[in-house]
């Protein structure tokens with residue numbers, strides 16, 4: 001399953017994606033967050049040390065994390081601000097922490113958190129606006145590495161075709 | 170010099186490692202008469218005052234925890250609301266994280282250079298340091314061991330107005346650990362560190378194993 005989380009209020013992007021993916025016969029689950037309550041991460045560490053795997057903030061993010069764990073791919077659609085993701089987009093990543101445990105290990109020459117689940121969710125990003133694209137690509141790759149995942153790449157609103165070509169199972 | 174400081178951590182001040190770091194940093198910084206005002210992004214009630222101070226001050230310092238390889242969502246939300254500067258303001262950053270190696274913070278550091286430009290400020294450098302996860306879990310000498318060295322960095326910043334000195338660059342420590350150290354630390358992760366974490370969890374009233382899987 002391809003999970004698509006649209007944090008922008010522009011549903012024309014997801015409409016386009018829906019159509020293309022239907023044509024390709026790809027099983028997609030699309031979440032529009034503009035009608036959802038999603039807080040920022042408050043850094044309480046409860047998801048690691050008090051209620052392992054569960055966020056202390058009881059809002060709609062749980063819907064996303066439950067699906068993410070079982071998805072083959074997760075694509076986030078985000079507006080940009082200050083050259084990077086805007087806060088709504090970044091919050092989706094900051095709130096991912098419950099999928100990792102507090103335990104540490106080395107992978108190659110760097111520390112990583114031991115994952116909580118056996119999951120193979122690859123991560124793609126679609127942006128609107130004008131971010132520093134080269135940086136965003138670097139960040140997405142590094143972020144994916146941190147969660148022992150793989151980056152599917154970073155695509156602009158006008159590159160949806162290219163993004164869709166990566167959305168296969 | 171007068172410095173406008175933002176603690177960019179989403180954690181409330183009393184729990185924030187950044188705050189404990191700033192406590193020592195500002196102590197060192199103040200020694201030569203440098204004054205400062207400090208605000209917390211975790212407290213939305215301060216945001217109006219922060220916007221005002223951002224507009225009025227020319228020496229800006231944002232201290233922040235690394236959040237998933239970049240800056241925290243909450244700090245982005247605040248910065249989205251400030252007017253970029255058009256004067257000759259300078260901005261410096263303290264970027265601190267949980268993982269111990271310098272390499273873990275470079276992706277975040279790279280963004281901070283971009284951010285300075287987007288905020289209309291000259292970039293006065295970033296003090297980069299990992300291995301800060303445990304600050305809020307320890308006290309006394311154990312905490313001092315981690316935080317007191319930031320005092321010296323405060324003195325460096327007060328003297329130069331930036332983090333360009335060799336001392337500041339060296340402060341990061343090793344980019345990666347050599348293989349024998351990794352082997353040793355890897356064993357610690359599976360033994361003493363695990364026991365320590367389980368103990369903290371127990372103290373917090375945790376009744377489940379730390380690798381519990383609520384959604385599978």
Ligand SMILES: Cc1cc2nc3c(=O)[nH]c(=O)nc-3n(C[C@H](O)[C@H](O)[C@H](O)COP(=O)(O)O)c2cc1C
Pocket residue numbers: 041042043044045094095097146178179180184185186187188233234235236237238239265266267268269273299301302
């Ligand atoms: C949502 C979240 C994401 C984090 N991401 C990273 C990371 O990518 N790399 C890292 O070294 N530390 C990471 N950390 C650890 C914090 O940077 C570290 O614990 C820091 O000392 C917290 O400072 P504070 O208490 O002032 O918020 C993360 C912590 C949280 C809560």
